[in-house]
Amino acid sequence: MAKIATLKLPESECELPILEGSEGERAIDITKLRAQTGYVTLDNGYMNTGACTSNITFLDGEKGILRYRGIDIAELAEKSNFMEVAYLLLNGNVPNNKELKGFEQKINSFGQTPQALQKMIAAYPRNAHPMGVMSSLISSLSAFYPELLDQDLSVEKREQVSCLVLKQIQVLSAAFYRHSVGKEKIESNAQLDYASDFVHQMFGEVDETVARAIDVLLILHADHEQNCSTSTVRMVGSSKANLFATISAGISALWGPLHGGANQQVVEMLEQIQAAGGGYKKFLEEVKDKSSSTRLMGFGHRVYKNFDPRAKLIKKAADDVLTRLGVQDPLLDIAKGLEEEALKDEYFVSRKLYPNVDFYSGIIYRALGIPTNMFTVMFALGRMPGWIAQWKEMVEDPSMKICRPRQIYTGAQLTSFHRP
Numbered sequence: 557m558a559k560i561a562t563l564k565l566p567e568s569e570c571e572l573p574i575l576e577g578s579e580g581e582r583a584i585d586i587t588k589l590r591a592q593t594g595y596v597t598l599d600n601g602y603m604n605t606g607a608c609t610s611n612i613t614f615l616d617g618e619k620g621i622l623r624y625r626g627i628d629i630a631e632l633a634e635k636s637n638f639m640e641v642a643y644l645l646l647n648g649n650v651p652n653n654k655e656l657k658g659f660e661q662k663i664n665s666f667g668q669t670p671q672a673l674q675k676m677i678a679a680y681p682r683n684a685h686p687m688g689v690m691s692s693l694i695s696s697l698s699a700f701y702p703e704l705l706d707q708d709l710s711v712e713k714r715e716q717v718s719c720l721v722l723k724q725i726q727v728l729s730a731a732f733y734r735h736s737v738g739k740e741k742i743e744s745n746a747q748l749d750y751a752s753d754f755v756h757q758m759f760g761e762v763d764e765t766v767a768r769a770i771d772v773l774l775i776l777h778a779d780h781e782q783n784c785s786t787s788t789v790r791m792v793g794s795s796k797a798n799l800f801a802t803i804s805a806g807i808s809a810l811w812g813p814l815h816g817g818a819n820q821q822v823v824e825m826l827e828q829i830q831a832a833g834g835g836y837k838k839f840l841e842e843v844k845d846k847s848s849s850t851r852l853m854g855f856g857h858r859v860y861k862n863f864d865p866r867a868k869l870i871k872k873a874a875d876d877v878l879t880r881l882g883v884q885d886p887l888l889d890i891a892k893g894l895e896e897e898a899l900k901d902e903y904f905v906s907r908k909l910y911p912n913v914d915f916y917s918g919i920i921y922r923a924l925g926i927p928t929n930m931f932t933v934m935f936a937l938g939r940m941p942g943w944i945a946q947w948k949e950m951v952e953d954p955s956m957k958i959c960r961p962r963q964i965y966t967g968a969q970l971t972s973f974h975r976p
């Protein structure tokens with residue numbers, strides 16, 4: 557028997573169905589609220605609003621749980637690799653050897669960038685922020701694949717465009733990096749796995765430790781249910797815009813410092829603390845001072861009110877990678893000091909502010925030789941299969957509707973036009 561919620565309004569009552577997810581999350585289905593009552597709901601920042609049902613990723617913010625298709629990310633980070641995880645997110649099952657090989661071959665078949673895009677890369681200033689470049693280049697791919705722009709792609713073409721974007725974000729980001737440091741582009745090597753091929757295209761040689769660290773970081777960033785950039789992908793994709801435009805929008809949303817851009821902000825924050833003598837206690841006083849807009853970047857999360865499970869895994873990976881590479885980074889000690897101090901400070905404890913995915917990731921990227929302004933591109937590289945999986949789940953849903961929220965108008969009432 558479906559459970560019902562009864563809403564008492566000043567002038568009426570209405571009954572609304574209660575929906576329960578496979579992990580016990582419950583929602584009041586308000587699909588018919590306006591038709592039944594004339595009311596809409598208002599929810600600044602969608603803090604209490606579910607935009608969709610999804611089978612892809614489950615996270616529990618109170619318990620610090622994150623699973624892709626039911627598998628815990630710690631197990632995937634330890635036992636799997638990024639291409640297996642990308643397949644899992646896109647198709648719902650861990651691929652067998654034949655499926656994985658076919659998937660990788662299809663992705664690698666898109667390793668060539670159109671000549672015109674390579675000229676575009678050369679035309680960008682070397683100090684352009686790579687997120688702005690990636691957003692425009694991914695959208696520009698639409699000019700070269702008109703056959704992949706149909707509003708209702710076949711299953712085969714959907715798979716094609718997905719594999720194309722998964723490959724091109726890797727190739728284009730490495731190609732822009734090489735341009736930004738004044739070096740020749742390095743062509744993709746299809747004999748290498750995805751992470752190793754990225755390292756190869758970035759730096760030439762492939763260090764095992766570096767490639768495996770990047771593989772794990774890509775896995776940990778691969779999806780995170782309805783975060784800001786994924787919701788942007790769903791919003792844009794719901795108008796039946798093509799995948800190039802949809803992903804370009806996701807990249808733009810991720811760029812924001814409150815979202816994926818935080819990993820770059822964290823390292824810049826740590827560098828500022830270091831330059832000021834390393835006094836992180838003084839910095840935390842500034843963060844707690846309501847008159848200052850300073851935030852402890854890499855801390856806090858809309859959903860996690862406990863440790864972000866990814867932050868724990870990335871912190872451990874940071875220790876491992878820096879030790880293995882013989883890198884001593886004072887910023888890691890400052891980050892650890894900040895975390896230790898914040899976790900016993902009432903300001904952070906009372907607001908349930910813990911390290912999130914962005915707090916330690918930049919430390920590893922630095923040790924791997926990746927420049928700070930590429931950190932958020934690394935986030936986009938990892939999140940690509942998640943964005944595409946969420947887009948695919950939405951466009952394959954026959955009940956998909958264009959996303960169009962309502963509002964409560966608070967502006968001027970009817971008035972006539974008068975020139976002052």
Ligand code: SDX
Pocket residue numbers: 601779780782783784813814815816818843850851852853854855856857858859907909912913914
């Ligand atoms: C990502 O959603 C996802 O899943 C995102 C993500 C993913 O994988 O896709 O996990 C990736 O975006 C991680 C978050 C990266 N952003 C940062 O690290 C930026 C720093 N963090 C914050 O700006 C903030 O915590 C947010 C944006 C992450 C969440 O903000 P909310 O949920 O809107 O909370 P809020 O801004 O309303 O803060 C609530 C209170 C406020 O204090 P009061 O007004 O109650 O006194 O907590 C304070 C805030 O001032 N607060 C912080 C803080 N974060 C929140 N104070 C100092 N430093 C911080 N980092």
